[in-house]
Amino acid sequence: MPLVPLSLARRFGPALGPLRALAGGGWLQEADLDCLLRLVHPVLRLNRVFARVESRRWVADDMLAIGLRTNGNTRGWRPGQHVRLHLELDGVRQGRSYSLVSVQEDGRLELAVKRQPQGRLSNWLLDRLEVGSVLELDPAQGDLDWPQDASSVLLLAAGSGITPLLGLLRQALARGFTAPVTLLHYVRHRAQRAFSEELQGLMARHPNFQVRWAISGEAPAVDELAGRFQVDHLAGLPAHSLLACGPHGFVAGVRDWWQAAPRGGRLQWEAFTAPAPTAGVGEAVRLRFVRSHRELPGNSAANLLEQAEAHGLRPPHGCRQGICTGCTCQLLAGSVRDLRTGAMTHGPGLPIRLCVSAPLGDVELEL
Numbered sequence: 001m002p003l004v005p006l007s008l009a010r011r012f013g014p015a016l017g018p019l020r021a022l023a024g025g026g027w028l029q030e031a032d033l034d035c036l037l038r039l040v041h042p043v044l045r046l047n048r049v050f051a052r053v054e055s056r057r058w059v060a061d062d063m064l065a066i067g068l069r070t071n072g073n074t075r076g077w078r079p080g081q082h083v084r085l086h087l088e089l090d091g092v093r094q095g096r097s098y099s100l101v102s103v104q105e106d107g108r109l110e111l112a113v114k115r116q117p118q119g120r121l122s123n124w125l126l127d128r129l130e131v132g133s134v135l136e137l138d139p140a141q142g143d144l145d146w147p148q149d150a151s152s153v154l155l156l157a158a159g160s161g162i163t164p165l166l167g168l169l170r171q172a173l174a175r176g177f178t179a180p181v182t183l184l185h186y187v188r189h190r191a192q193r194a195f196s197e198e199l200q201g202l203m204a205r206h207p208n209f210q211v212r213w214a215i216s217g218e219a220p221a222v223d224e225l226a227g228r229f230q231v232d233h234l235a236g237l238p239a240h241s242l243l244a245c246g247p248h249g250f251v252a253g254v255r256d257w258w259q260a261a262p263r264g265g266r267l268q269w270e271a272f273t274a275p276a277p278t279a280g281v282g283e284a285v286r287l288r289f290v291r292s293h294r295e296l297p298g299n300s301a302a303n304l305l306e307q308a309e310a311h312g313l314r315p316p317h318g319c320r321q322g323i324c325t326g327c328t329c330q331l332l333a334g335s336v337r338d339l340r341t342g343a344m345t346h347g348p349g350l351p352i353r354l355c356v357s358a359p360l361g362d363v364e365l366e367l
Contacts (some may be wrong), residue, residue, distance in 0.1 A: 001118060002041040006052060006069055009041035010107055013072035020046055042134045043071040049083075049137040051109065053129060060194035062115040063160065064126050068135070069119075070107045077103050079167025081142035082326045085120060085135055086112070094121040097272075097324040099163035100140060104105035112194065114160040141325065144243060144268050146172045151265075152238030155183040156254050157230065158246025162194050164270065165245055173206050180238045181209045186229055186246070229253050241265035247273040248340065271340060273321055288364040290314060290332060298359060303339060305354035308367065315354055315367055322356035329354050334363030 002009070016037075023030040023046060034045045043050040055067035063228050077083075082099045096119075102110040116122045146168045147153060153172075155165045169183065187193055190213070199211045212226035214233060225233050229250055234257070243265075244254040248271040258267045282301025289296070289308065298307045305327050308315050316325025316340040322340055328351050335346045344360065345352055354367075 003039065004040055004041055006043060006071075009044045010072040012040070012044065016046060023047075023257065030115055040043075043069075045071060045073065045364070047073055049139070050071045051135050051137060052235075053109070053133045053135065054118070056129065056131060059112060059198075060114075060196075061189075061191040062229070063112055063192070063194045065101065065110055065112045065195075066125065066129065068109045072107055073135075074103070074107065074109070074140070077109075077140040078145075079103050079171050080144040080146075080164045081140040082164065082323060083111070083140045084138040084318050084326065085121075085125075086138070087124070087135060089120065089124060094319075095138075095318045095324070095326060096121045097168065097319045097321075098319075099160075101140075101163050101167045103167075112160065112163040114194075129300070138324070140322075142270070144168060144245075144270055146177070147241040147243075147266055147268075148172075148177070150179060150241035152180040152240045153177075153182075154234070154237055154239035154242045155181065156186075156229070156242065156244040157183065158186040158250040159188075159192070161245030161247075161250070161270075161272065163245075165243055166195055166199075168243070169202070169209075173202060173209060179240075181206075182237050182239075183209070183211045184214060184225070184233060185211065186216065186250070188215070190215055190218065190221075190224075199345050203230070207294065231257050239265075242267050244269040247271060249273075264267060270318075270323075271321070272323065282358070283361075285359045286362040287311075288333075289367045290364060292366055300337075300359055300361070302358060303355050304336070304352075304357050304363075305357065308354065313367065317355060321354070321356045322353050325353060327354040328352070328357045330366040332364040332366055335360040336363060 019352050022028045030046050037044040043052050051070040054069050057065050059065045079100050082097045084095050084097045086095045098111040099131035113122050114123045115126055144164055157165050193213050203209050203211050216228050220226045233306035244251050250268045251271040282299040284296045285300055287296050287298040296311045331350050331352045332348050335344055336352050337344055337360050339356045
């Protein structure tokens with residue numbers, strides 16, 4: 001039983017400044033202080049973000065919106081970013097990244113979780129998470145933002161890619177954005193049109209906003225598009241600036257279309273799956289893991305996380321999609337290729353994400 005309600009515990013946050021300074025200077029142990037603070041309220045911590053589940057509502061047949069109230073350590077968070085959520089299941093700490101659909105000044109957040117085949121944490125949240133539970137969140141990350149100066153905005157989402165775009169859309173319309181905005185949401189089945197009632201409500205209240213759905217797994221209705229993303233779907237749509245979110249193949253197709261012609265605005269994209277492995281086994285390379293004192297054979301096709309795990313190493317990791325930074329590691333020597341963008345990183349001393357980085361030759365890692 002908490003000693004104080006959460007609303008009162010949140011007010012303690014600013015008063016904890018002196019304790020943070022003492023912990024930062026090494027005079028007190030943050031872990032010891034956190035143990036005392038959690039007695040006041042289960043979500044109260046010195047710096048770490050904990051939140052209590054306040055609501056859950058189904059927004060599609062396979063997607064649940066979870067309302068949270070945090071402890072006040074969520075400084076600077078905004079819709080469209082993503083956070084990694086942690087929970088211990090059967091004695092194993094699990095982590096997974098989810099987009100922030102809304103962020104309120106009073107500490108209320110909303111995340112949306114989609115059911116995934118083999119998705120252990122996501123499916124547990126959908127089926128078993130209870131109101132009143134306490135969760136830990138990592139600091140928010142992500143660079144998507146609303147193009148305030150755009151003469152028109154096109155939003156393209158596939159599956160759960162709707163979640164960060166909805167967060168940005170809600171905020172932009174609420175703040176009075178009046179230029180044309182078009183959202184195309186690609187789903188396999190009509191029952192997967194997440195937040196459809198809310199989107200239709202936004203369209204009714206904001207004449208500058210239009211939404212359409214594309215259905216690929218069943219016959220589309222008269223007002224729906226058919227199939228997966230194709231350039232024909234975009235004919236005649238105003239698109240000064242574009243935001244896209246979905247699996248890697250979807251985002252790559254959108255990016256190719258955007259880059260095929262001169263554009264005046266800005267493209268922003270975020271993929272929530274890693275790119276498909278490069279065909280073939282690639283060239284043979286040597287992988288040197290300094291802290292593990294291991295030098296092992298590898299190849300230039302697969303990502304470094306999978307190659308390390310194949311040799312029995314267990315690097316920290318999170319989403320395995322290049323989003324959460326949980327597998328970030330220091331490159332000490334050599335070069336790697338980002339499997340999502342093709343961008344190259346040359347050592348030494350630069351951080352890389354193991355799950356989306358493949359070696360371009362022999363590499364040395366601080367792992």
